[in-house]
Amino acid sequence: MTDPAPQTPSRPPSVWPAFRASDAPALIDFLVDVVGFRRTAVYPDGDAAAGRVAHAQLDWPEGGAIMLGSDRDDDGPRPGTAGLYVVTDHVDAVHARVSAAPGVRITREPDDPGYGGREFSMTDPEGNHWSFGSYRGEPAPRA
Known part of the structure; x- marks a missing residue:
């Protein structure tokens, strides 16, 4: 089945999902090389050779972005606990890319839910959904 026609965004993206990873550099590489995010900024946490990330921004080519960093010993989110929805006009193409990648588990094959659009679900190598x-x-309600 082909992807549906693009929709006009109802509002610009302004919510930034942020999460942490046990191996942030590897997750960043996965999200860029396999999923299709763009590496916009990656700041090391201390010594860059240690492989820890203080902050990374990955932009989605169709709009929006995420932030992530290395896990820390504080009360922040634990690795593998994020749940994210990414809007794309290329559902089947993204599915084809990620379904062949190691460490990915497809949890729902592409389908057309009753509320509109087309979608699929997966977990990444860290366990994020x-x-x-x-x-x-x-559409956003009018004020």
């Missing part, structure tokens, strides 16, 4: 879909949400 991702859904990719063409559904952009309902």
